[in-house]
Amino acid sequence: MSLPLPALLTALANAQANEVAPALQLLGQPAAPDANYAGGTAATSALILMIAAAETAARPAREAACAAAARALIGGAADGRDSRAAALGALLAQGDNRALALLKAEAEAEWAVLAGLMLPPPVGIE
């Protein structure tokens, strides 16, 4: 995902202390100007926590599968998201559609992590 997991977890910890904890205090004060905002902040934070938990559980297996799938095409560069993305991107720039297929499969695998949060797959509009 765009937000690397360590950065997301660090930001979540900060958010819990600086945004969510004060927000929870406000939830009990519906007349407070920021009570409504606080409710939304707490709910969004809870969703992000679920995403982070799902990502933590799913990432090792997904990473291993994506690396294994790409190894035949890019060798050792397949290990690690950024080196794999850079190597597949270089092939894609040369018109190698096998690289696009691998990148698409990885994007779909990343989305699949969200299925546990009851999010259906993206639906096209045609």
Place this chain on the structure above:
Amino acid sequence: MPAEHLARFLSEHWGEPVSISGLKRFHGGSARQTYRFDAIGASGRREALVLRRDPPSSLIETDRLAEYRAIQCFAGSNVPVPEPIFCDEGPDSFGSPGFLMREVPGGAAAGLLEPEPYGEHAAAIGQQFFTALGRIHAADPARARLPAMASADAAAARLAHWKAAFDADAFRPEPLLDAAFRWLAANLPPPPEYISIVHGDYRSGNFLHDGAGTLLAVLDWEMVHPGDAHEDLAWACDPLWSNFSGRPAATLPLAEAIATWEAASGLTLNPESWRWWRLFAQVQGLVIWISAAREIIDGRSHDPVLMFAGTIPYRFHCVTLARALEALT
């Protein structure tokens, strides 16, 4: 919290002591902080108002005066917008740059993940939504005091805008976006028939409806600019804003949406432009989500809304962009 700013500002403008009650901040909308409140004058005058002001960290850099002028342009027209009242580009009036509008009572906006947000009124809302978009595109950009733009520059200017944002905020390899930028640069669409007012973020979730099939007000004009009308139409029809329904903005079937827009705008969809701007819409989205993630990574914000943008919409657009690139080959 701007209550003291609001009371001071309105007391000066109304010429009587004004108190503020019912101040409430809305959640979401990372480009602006939005509050509603009741202003009550000593004479008994009472008005329900909305303040939109700049936050300390914004998902996108925008021009509040351009937003205000766009709302002014359509106030009282057949494009429903809130009534604008006052704009201050500086911090004096509201603590940070912002503007006041009259509150639109009884309105609700759809959530991104809410299934079928308009229920049995989806078709009625879609008719009004795409009609309003067509009317926006039929209007003269000079009325909104937008800068002049040559038709030939419409696509290239937007591409350059989002490429610069991507170059500034990217923090790791993004090969799908790189490939999309290459394709867009190599396949620029034909110039539009004329330059339109482009809302810039016209989509489900950025308008108020009454829950009974009436669109009350088009909101969130902060990304307004002159350009190709196809840009707005493609963004409005992007799958991300369909609430997983497969219908543009979770309303009408695509063909009906386009026909409605054509009837209201007087424009005819150009298939070549349409293909280009649909891909562009996904690129624009991904750059916005990456910029949101960058705010978090760099520690400028720990707003969960920006974290959300950097996760669910990002992953959504990675999938749809990969599919779109595959379809181009």
